[in-house]
Amino acid sequence: ESKIGDLLLPKISIMSLVENSIKHGMETTYENIEIKVDVMLRQGYLVVLVKDNGAGMTPEKLEYVRNQISESAQGQNIGLSNLSGRLKILYNNLASINIESSVNSGTSVEMKIPVKDMIKN
Secondary structure: OOOHHHEOOOHHHHHHHHHHHHHHHOOOOOOOOOEEEEEEEEOOEEEEEEEEOOOOOOHHHHHHHHHHHHHOOOOOOOHHHHHHHHHHHHOOOOOEEEEEEEOOOEEEEEEEEEHHHOEOO
């Protein structure tokens, strides 16, 4: 049984998720936003969940972002698609990024990485 402390995680991954919350969560406001980071083990995956209470996205924007992530779009200035592409390469297409959002209710991004590919040697 793995423990979170035994796993190696690309440092850029959590940083990218938090930066994304700051950049997009504060797009329409200068108010403070709250960003919560949870890390857990679930069904053979390390799960990192980053939630914010920022501006959120319209359904159309959410669909656009999800498409960019699923295609790991190259040349697009979307940090999540770049992160998704890197994770897919590092973890043989077994890692994933899922996003939920609604206007004025914030955004939640979940990154899942298979534990078996993260054990320290």
